[in-house]
Amino acid sequence: MAVYTRLGAEEMAAIIEAFDVGTLVSAKGIAEGVSNSNWMIETQGPGGHAGRFILTMYETRTDVGDLPFFLGLLDHLAARQCPVPRTIHDRKGASYRLHKGKALALIEFLPGVSVSEPTASQARAVGSALAQVHVAAADFPGSRENSLGPDAWKQLLGDCGREGLESIHPELGRIVEHELAVLTARWPSSLPRGVIHADLFPDNVLMLGDKVTGLIDFYFACTDVIAYDFAVTHAAWCFNTDGSRFLPELSSALLEGYESVRPLSAQEHEAMPLLARGAAMRFLATRAYDWMNTPDDALVTPKDPMAFARRLEFYADPGNAEVFAP
Numbered sequence: 558m559a560v561y562t563r564l565g566a567e568e569m570a571a572i573i574e575a576f577d578v579g580t581l582v583s584a585k586g587i588a589e590g591v592s593n594s595n596w597m598i599e600t601q602g603p604g605g606h607a608g609r610f611i612l613t614m615y616e617t618r619t620d621v622g623d624l625p626f627f628l629g630l631l632d633h634l635a636a637r638q639c640p641v642p643r644t645i646h647d648r649k650g651a652s653y654r655l656h657k658g659k660a661l662a663l664i665e666f667l668p669g670v671s672v673s674e675p676t677a678s679q680a681r682a683v684g685s686a687l688a689q690v691h692v693a694a695a696d697f698p699g700s701r702e703n704s705l706g707p708d709a710w711k712q713l714l715g716d717c718g719r720e721g722l723e724s725i726h727p728e729l730g731r732i733v734e735h736e737l738a739v740l741t742a743r744w745p746s747s748l749p750r751g752v753i754h755a756d757l758f759p760d761n762v763l764m765l766g767d768k769v770t771g772l773i774d775f776y777f778a779c780t781d782v783i784a785y786d787f788a789v790t791h792a793a794w795c796f797n798t799d800g801s802r803f804l805p806e807l808s809s810a811l812l813e814g815y816e817s818v819r820p821l822s823a824q825e826h827e828a829m830p831l832l833a834r835g836a837a838m839r840f841l842a843t844r845a846y847d848w849m850n851t852p853d854d855a856l857v858t859p860k861d862p863m864a865f866a867r868r869l870e871f872y873a874d875p876g877n878a879e880v881f882a883p
């Protein structure tokens with residue numbers, strides 16, 4: 558469920574009136590997503606660009622100061638033919654507006670569905686779409702620090718505490734202590750950096766068959782090691798949901814698709830097992846924190862941290878490094 562803010566019909570019509578998109582015909586809250594409130598909007602003429610849109614209201618997790626980066630990035634990538642939604646600017650040219658103290662943006666609606674059991678062909682298409690973003694973002698002028706890098710993992714997991722982690726699973730405290738030490742000592746500092754999506758899970762990709770029709774939810778996008786974004790996507794796409802089974806065909810296809818557009822360098826290949834350990838740790842950290850800090854009556858069900866602890870153990874096994882071999 559992701560509509561945290563109620564907007565009345567008149568209020569919604571007034572919001573839409575600020576954009577040159579015709580008049581409001583319908584507005585339906587979208588259940589998917591966890592961070593922000595989203596509505597599917599339909600308008601009809603005589604406005605300049607009547608049609609379907611996504612209205613997003615940014616809730617507490619998104620810093621309004623980051624919106625020019627996120628929304629500017631969408632427009633930059635869309636202009637370079639990446640499959641991302643354009644932002645619809647208001648009549649005064651602004652990419653977002655404030656409404657009762659909250660920011661909102663109107664975004665192009667893209668067709669497609671998020672797949673829950675991806676095929677190898679779909680993974681290949683996602684790999685190449687991700688690489689296309691990395692290439693197209695090279696001349697994007699904005700930058701944003703990754704607020705969920707190694708320091709944040711330590712902070713979040715430290716807040717959980719060893720006992721807290723062991724209440725999730727008796728082995729989790731030990732795994733986290735060991736892995737954080739390895740990642741801190743060996744985290745690469747000299748790989749190529751650029752703008753990355755940083756959360757390209759299947760629920761953030763819209764597809765029609767084998768075609769990627771939309772990469773969405775750029776609200777963790779930041780400037781970081783480019784190959785780390787491939788590692789995040791690998792962790793998200795190449796295992797079953799609970800992380801107990803690695804899916805080798807998806808892994809090969811994702812890598813093949815990515816390298817068909819942006820070949821990884823020898824250094825990036827070599828660093829990949831470590832980057833993937835970091836990627837698994839990043840999602841383990843936020844999931845463990847949310848697991849321990851989400852009130853029982855919250856609208857959102859916390860995601861399972863152990864699904865990423867299992868991925869972490871897979872990536873930490875030197876015998877599995879070959880999955881990233883050129």
Ligand SMILES: Nc1ncnc2c1ncn2[C@@H]1O[C@H](COP(=O)(O)OP(=O)(O)O)[C@@H](O)[C@H]1O
Nearest residue numbers: 587589590591592593611642665666667773774
């Ligand atoms: N541009 C878009 N076109 C079509 N559907 C979209 C678009 N943006 C978001 N959605 C829909 O809204 C849902 C939630 O969006 P998302 O940005 O992932 O929210 P959250 O940040 O809360 O996770 C998506 O799963 C998708 O169904």
Ligand SMILES: N[C@@H](CCOP(=O)(O)O)C(=O)O
Nearest residue numbers: 590591592756758774840860
């Ligand atoms: N992909 C993350 C959760 C981030 O939520 P999103 O709905 O904003 O993509 C995870 O699986 O832990």
